Amino acid sequence: MxxxxxxxxxxxxxxxxxxxxxxxxxxxxxxxxxxxxxxxxxxxxxxxxxxxxxxxxxxxxxxxxxxxxxxxxxxxxxxxxxxxxxxxxxxxxxxxxxxxxxxxxxxxxxxxxxxxxxxxxxxxxxxxxxxxxxxxxxxxxxxxxxxxxxxxxxxxxxxxxxxxxxxxxxxxxxxxxxxxxxxxxxxxxxxxxxxxxxxxxxxxxxxxxxxxxxxxxxxxxxxxxxxxxxxxxxxxxxxxxxxxKTLGIRMEKSVYNAQKIAEFLETKKSVKKVYYPGLKSHVGHAIHMSQAANGGAVLSFVVDEKYDCDEFVSKVHIPILAVSLGGVESILSHPATMSHACLTPEERAKEGVTDNLFRLSCGIEDLSDLIDDLDRALK
Ligand SMILES: Cc1ncc(COP(=O)(O)O)c(C=O)c1O
Missing domain, CATH: 3.40.640.10 (Type I PLP-dependent aspartate aminotransferase-like (Major domain))
Known part of the structure; x- marks a missing residue:
């Protein structure tokens, strides 16, 4: 084996x-x-x-x-x-x-x-x-x-x-x-x-x-x-x-970054909620960890309503702003205008997909660079 x-x-x-x-x-x-x-x-x-x-x-x-x-x-x-x-x-x-x-x-x-x-x-x-x-x-x-x-x-x-x-x-x-x-x-x-x-x-x-x-x-x-x-x-x-061939080492680094970034975002006052099954605060954490090896490389977070989302994304420089996930590069998505744009605002609200929700697929960049980038953008 x-x-x-x-x-x-x-x-x-x-x-x-x-x-x-x-x-x-x-x-x-x-x-x-x-x-x-x-x-x-x-x-x-x-x-x-x-x-x-x-x-x-x-x-x-x-x-x-x-x-x-x-x-x-x-x-x-x-x-x-x-x-x-x-x-x-x-x-x-x-x-x-x-x-x-x-x-x-x-x-x-x-x-x-x-x-x-x-x-x-x-x-x-x-x-x-x-x-x-x-x-x-x-x-x-x-x-x-x-x-x-x-x-x-x-x-x-x-x-x-x-x-x-x-x-x-x-x-x-x-x-x-x-x-x-x-x-x-x-x-x-x-x-x-x-x-x-x-x-x-x-x-x-x-x-x-x-x-x-x-x-x-x-x-x-x-x-x-x-x-x-x-x-x-x-x-x-x-x-x-x-x-x-590199799935193992890519995933290892992406998951490491995701866990650390989720923990970092949880400490930010400007972030109202972090969704990541690797966090103990996630409602599905116990079940997820019983059936998966870790929290995975994707997380979502809600920024404070007083933030201008356009300004926030313009200040994020490392993750690319795009649909999709799972690349070696980090990908920041905005579900309300991307994956869930075809729903009405009411349908989106019912699903919890608010206008200030972002999804981050963590890539294999250096963790400190990703955290500095998000930290700067959230200021
Ligand atoms: C969970 C999930 N399943 C299926 C798909 C569809 O895959 P594809 O875009 O390769 O057709 C996606 C695409 O984002 C997805 O996120």
Whole structure:
């Protein structure tokens, strides 16, 4: 049993089996020539059905997720929408109230065309989840910690409830990565992530991953991958293969920075509230720490209303102001005008997404520089 960093460099097929290259090459091809009809000597036929570079990434992902199967998709949303298509016509899905906006939009606008309905519930209440289970419910979808308020769901308890009712559990594990949170060990059937975020880690790729131990689900997902065609491009697969090798050391530094910055922000009078599951003051701290290795690299905070948010962001110089998270550089987001802009002010207020709420995805910069930068901006 090796450590995380050794494993990420050696414990899956990292050497190209066709050439011995120490970096899996980019097999930048759409098709593969055959020497005869029905050529069984060829493993690959057409890149939408499979490609050696993408296959290498999928093997790497299966190692990372400790799953039997993993499939790569063209975005986190492609992974999510393909998984949600496991629901049959006439069925019903339960999701968190504060599920990722794209997932919410897909479930609310696309799935109803297939006669699939959904309930958005407070996942911190098992009773609430159970009360929403209908005879046609087929799936409980978890996302923990949530975006942007880092609400925590008890994965094991929800999976047990789902098993009791013979429902499938799907977990969006993007915020924690499989290094720090392992939903399969807690009973999940399918785990998915936006690999755009920490897994790739360099803000230069959009990608998604679906992992499972269930052969039937894998076969269904492979069919969807092939037929909907949301496959990952070769160049992007190669970039992620490179990015994932440093996932361990990147995450270690990002999480360290996040914990220290959350503790620092908690001491500031100009900050009214800090949301970070690694803080003892966080309402979901105990559950989160029982199912994850640490608080993760994302935190949110509310600055005093008397602050001008535009002025605050103009004074933050190190984190880039942008949507997304999980890059080596710190990323500051403003949910009210970015991820949650499509909601009305009333809907946002109901969710706790106020105009003075900011989300910080901590990168690997020097901690003292990040703290000095935020401190200066908050003055
Ligand atoms: C938790 C979560 N899941 C899924 C997604 C969608 O991923 P992508 O942008 O790669 O499609 C995001 C994007 O921000 C996210 O934050």
């Amino acid at each position: 090796t450590g995380i960093n050794t494993g990420l460099l050696h414990n899956y097929p990292v050497i190209d089996k066709y050439t011995g290259a120490s970096s899996i090459p980019k097999y930048q091809t759409s098709t593969f020539s055959q020497t005869k009809l029905n050529d069984e000597s060829r493993q690959f036929m057409y890149t939408r059905f499979g490609n050696p570079t993408v296959k290498a990434l999928e093997e790497g992902m299966a190692y990372l997720f400790k799953s039997k199967y993993a499939l790569a998709f063209s975005s986190g949303m492609a992974a999510i929408s393909n998984v949600l298509m496991l629901a049959k016509t006439g069925s019903h899905i339960i999701l968190p109230l504060e599920v990722y906006g794209g997932t919410c939009q897909f479930v609310s606008t696309i799935l109803p065309r297939f006669g699939i309905t959904a309930s958005f519930v407070d996942m911190s209440s098992l009773a609430d989840i159970e009360a929403h289970i209908q005879p046609n419910t087929c799936m409980i979808y978890i996302e923990t910690p949530s975006n942007p308020l880092l609400k925590v769901t008890d994965i094991k308890a929800v999976c047990e409830l789902a098993k009791k009712h013979k429902l499938l559990t799907v977990c969006d594990n993007t915020f924690m990565t499989p290094l720090y949170q392992r939903p399969f060990e807690l009973g999940a059937d399918v785990v998915l992530e936006s690999a755009t975020k920490f897994i790739n880690g360099h803000s230069d790729v959009v990608a998604g991953v679906v992992a499972t131990n269930d052969q039937k689900i894998y076969e269904q997902m492979y069919l969807y991958q092939k037929n909907f065609g949301g496959i990952l491009g070769v160049e992007d697969a190669w970039l992620i293969l490179r990015g994932m």
